[in-house]
Amino acid sequence: MPWGEGARPHAVGAALEAGGWQDEGVRLVGAVPVGLLAVALVACSAGVPEREVRSPAASEAGTSAGTPAEPSAAAEGRVRFTRIAELDRPVAFAVRKGDDRLYVAEQGGKLRTTDGATIVDLSGEVSDGNEQGLLGVAFHPTGRWLYLDWTDADGTTHVTEWAYDGNEATARRDVLTQKQPYANHNGGQLAFGPDGHLYIALGDGGSGGDPEGNGQDLSTLLGKILRIDPRGTPYRRKLLSSAYKIPEDNPFADRAGARPEIWAYGLRNPWRFGFDRESGDLWIGDVGQNAWEEVDHQPAGSKGGENYGWNLREGEHPFGAGGKARDLVDPVIAYPLGEGGNCSVIAGYVYRGTKIDWLRGRFLYGDFCAGWVKAAPAAEPARGDEIGRVDQLSSFGQGHDGELYALSLQGPVYRIDPA
Numbered sequence: 407m408p409w410g411e412g413a414r415p416h417a418v419g420a421a422l423e424a425g426g427w428q429d430e431g432v433r434l435v436g437a438v439p440v441g442l443l444a445v446a447l448v449a450c451s452a453g454v455p456e457r458e459v460r461s462p463a464a465s466e467a468g469t470s471a472g473t474p475a476e477p478s479a480a481a482e483g484r485v486r487f488t489r490i491a492e493l494d495r496p497v498a499f500a501v502r503k504g505d506d507r508l509y510v511a512e513q514g515g516k517l518r519t520t521d522g523a524t525i526v527d528l529s530g531e532v533s534d535g536n537e538q539g540l541l542g543v544a545f546h547p548t549g550r551w552l553y554l555d556w557t558d559a560d561g562t563t564h565v566t567e568w569a570y571d572g573n574e575a576t577a578r579r580d581v582l583t584q585k586q587p588y589a590n591h592n593g594g595q596l597a598f599g600p601d602g603h604l605y606i607a608l609g610d611g612g613s614g615g616d617p618e619g620n621g622q623d624l625s626t627l628l629g630k631i632l633r634i635d636p637r638g639t640p641y642r643r644k645l646l647s648s649a650y651k652i653p654e655d656n657p658f659a660d661r662a663g664a665r666p667e668i669w670a671y672g673l674r675n676p677w678r679f680g681f682d683r684e685s686g687d688l689w690i691g692d693v694g695q696n697a698w699e700e701v702d703h704q705p706a707g708s709k710g711g712e713n714y715g716w717n718l719r720e721g722e723h724p725f726g727a728g729g730k731a732r733d734l735v736d737p738v739i740a741y742p743l744g745e746g747g748n749c750s751v752i753a754g755y756v757y758r759g760t761k762i763d764w765l766r767g768r769f770l771y772g773d774f775c776a777g778w779v780k781a782a783p784a785a786e787p788a789r790g791d792e793i794g795r796v797d798q799l800s801s802f803g804q805g806h807d808g809e810l811y812a813l814s815l816q817g818p819v820y821r822i823d824p825a
């Protein structure tokens with residue numbers, strides 16, 4: 407997914423991510439793609455030669471492929487990753503009102519529960535592998551509808567809705583589609599905010615460096631986080647019509663030439679974002695290009711419209727000829743690509759559970775290739791400390807009780823417990 411080309415996380419990540427090996431002429435040095443079908447969000451682009459990689463979940467079933475991360479002896483400052491399920495390339499997590507099951511999206515196209523049931527199967531329709539496939543899942547706050555974000559055989563992004571009663575998903579309906587100029591940087595996160603609206607992550611369209619300038623272009627949905635009401639009255643404007651409502655207070659709802667769905671822009675590949683269930687703050691992990699991985703922060707109460715900088719800036723630094731534009735919002739966390747095998751940031755929730763006292767109020771995030779998971783005080787996010795490791799961390803999840811989960815593309819779904 408948002409990550410390293412078949413990357414053996416620790417060995418290959420650096421070469422890969424050191425950034426867009428293909429568009430920058432950097433080569434995967436000695437890289438033996440292992441495992442996943444995923445390709446670095448960072449690195450890949452259309453035109454990257456397809457690599458034959460095998461899925462560890464498929465090839466090593468029944469072996470130790472899913473061995474849980476080693477628990478730490480220290481009680482404070484460390485957590486335990488307790489494996490609760492083993493799925494096929496789990497990438498996204500959701501819970502549903504009035505329902506105790508945990509729902510996990512598998513990249514290959516199935517929405518499953520951690521006890522093994524398959525709720526929706528798109529495996530015959532998704533473009534699977536690299537950064538494509540089934541990428542996101544969210545339930546409507548009422549629990550009556552479910553939403554999946556996925557890419558079809560042409561690479562086009564779909565946000566699709568089903569009516570769902572806890573047993574059967576019916577009344578399938580495409581809510582939103584977006585053509586993708588390149589195979590990579592599809593975003594994929596779906597989440598309902600505290601305001602009840604659906605937030606959708608879309609990457610910059612792909613390749614490297616955002617050649618179409620989508621991140622800064624308000625006339626496209628690419629490189630944005632969108633905010634819509636999928637159950638509201640559709641809008642019509644000129645030649646545009648929709649299958650959803652535009653919230654009237656969206657920041658560009660009335661701006662000529664701008665897409666009214668846009669909530670925030672200047673994003674490269676906001677693969678995962680999450681709302682703080684207590685404060686309402688929004689935390690966005692935006693995968694970097696050549697040098698910096700970043701986490702962006704939007705305080706609750708924001709009216710939207712933040713420009714997080716891409717492709718004028720990468721992290722806190724100018725990118726290309728850009729960097730001098732005004733009103734860009736710098737990240738609250740930035741860390742270098744390549745160092746220690748870093749490749750793709752995975753955000754992340756502020757821990758609001760009750761099982762781990764010392765973790766409360768800390769924002770959790772990690773890196774797909776390097777495998778570390780850090781926690782940082784929400785008020786001082788740059789001060790993150792490693793609390794454990796998950797190989798090929800693809801996503802975090804949050805339960806009804808505020809307890810957190812971590813997904814590995816290798817298959818395991820972990821619950822985060824006291825060490």
Ligand SMILES: [Ca+2]
Nearest residue numbers: 714715716721
């Ligand atoms: Ca940025």
